[in-house]
Amino acid sequence: MKQSKLGLDFNKVEAARELAGNIAENVQQFVEQYTTVAVERTLCRLMGIDGIDENEVPLPNVVVDEIHGKGLLNQGVLFYLGNAMLETGLSPQEIAKKISIGELDITTLKLNALSDIQQAVNPVVLNTVDRIRNNVKKRNDYLSTIGEGTKPYLYVIVATGNIYEDVVQAQAAARQGADIIAVIRTTGQSLLDYVPYGATTEGFGGTFATQENFRIMRNALDEVGEEVGRYIRLCNYCSGLCMPEIAAMGALERLDVMLNDALYGILFRDINPQRTIIDQYFSRVINGFAGVIINTGEDNYLTTADAFEQAHTVLASDLINEQLAKLAGMPEEQMGLGHAFEMDPELENGFLYELAQAQMTREIFPNAPLKYMPPTKFMTGNIFKGQIQNALFNEIAIWTGQGLQLMGMITEAVHTPFMSDRYLAIENAKYIFHNMKNIGDEVEFKEGGLVQQRAKKVLNNALDLLEMIVKEGFFEALAKGQFADVKRSKTGGKGLAGVVAKSENYFNPFIEMMKGGKQ
Secondary structure, rough: OOOOEEEEEEOHHHHHHHHHHHOOOOHHHHHHEEEHHHHHHHHHHOOOOEOOOOOOEEEEHHHHHHHHHHHOHOHHHHHHHHHHHHOOOHHHHHHHHHHOOOOOOOOOOOOOHHHHHHHHHHHHHHHHHHHHHHHHHHHHHHHHHHHOOOOOOOEEEEEEOOHHHHHHHHHHHHHHHOOOOEEEEOOOOOHHHOOOOOOOOOOOOOOOOHHHHHHHHHHHHHHHHHOOOOOOEEEEOOOOOHHHHHHHHHHOOOOOOOEOOOHHHHEEEEEEHHHHHHHHHHHHHHHHHHEEEEEEOOOHHHHHOOOOHHHHHHHHHHHHHHHHHHHHOOHHHHHHEEOOOOOOOOOOOOHHHHHHHHHHHHHHOOOOOOOOOOOOOOOOOOHHHHHHHHHHHHHHHHHHHHOOOOOOOOOOOOOOOHHHHHHHHHHHHHHHHHHOHHHHOOOOOOOHHHHHHHHHHHHHHHHHHHHHHHHHHHHHHHHHOOOOOOOOOOOEEOOOOHHOOOOOOOOOOOHHHHHOOOO
16 A cells, blocks of 8 residues: 555554454454344245235235244244245245245145255345346446546435435436435435335335336436436435335345445444344345445534544544454455544634544545535535535545545535535535545645644554454443444344244245345
């Protein structure tokens, strides 16, 4: 790596990374022993089970709830599905439909040898893996023919609640210059323990994440991408109680970017830590194989904690997220590790502190397409001041070589952005990115100056925090509120009842085929 502009001690960086790796390994030892209802529903979806019953309950839920309700989910859904395929000659979808109407109980069928059951599911597994591999190829074909925007990618959100209105706004944003369109999820979807079905036209503060909505938006962005001569990436939210299911749906419909953090749901949605940490692993295996860039949620810490005092928690979490992603086989080039421009604008030299932290993050994670988030906490509704705050944010992004730049909206504190607000945000970023394109190559930092000292302090504090987490344990650190000043108990929150210890018959061939696999 190039010499640090900040004078960082990379022995300390490596020590911090080693501590984060230790934490991640301990977490992974826990993960390997358990499955969840969400993981098992994901397996149903990857086996081709889709649709709803007469009560609009998704069929993956029907199948998993049937097995879980009898206390048998520890064997794994594939054990019973594969056995039923052998005994009935039906496809997984046909089996699910028969379960939904009460015509079949797959837990009472004669059991075949485990090796025969594994062999029965294998053709379906291979077919699904090939489908996802073909999606990766199609994305790569687009990138090699029509190309894409330059980094930092210009990243905007749409959030009307109606997928068809979202399409109109998304295509308009692409024509204005956006490279990534994120379809914000409707408020509260992360707390639903099922994925809604079909195209949706009603949502509050966003649009339901469904596989059909993914398909509709993917087609719309391909259409406008061909029109503007630039591949447009689609982003959604792979978090909450259905984290791995949404990863699977995104892989099947060729999403490109997913919000996929190991801690966000725990801290900000009060989802049980055990449930989340198990779910995040399979979701990242899928995202890694599907070529999806994950976005982690460290920026959110600074909405509840002070950005100056708690910057080290962002770095520590980035390091843990990196190590957990590596254990799931994800390459660094797909790790959109998160940080944010959230200093109080009244803080003297706040810009320099922000610059120090952004440069530090870039140097510590040189291969990651870092996700840099705009000012939100101190946006007041004064659109003129907001335009300046966003301009400062954009200056740091181009200066420090960020990867995914969520556009700051002048109306952040007022309403969901108008199309004109997005235009102004994109115009702001384009102007600054063009005019300051090579500033990072030209400007050096004063040795021992404020910027260098700030970065060193944040690194030292992150190292101390990681040492503490190693001593106390990951779950205990969460319970003590070490991240975002939010305390979460190992046995508290939503979804713990969906965690199940694996038995001797449990198997998941998708992990073996996808983890670190070549698309």
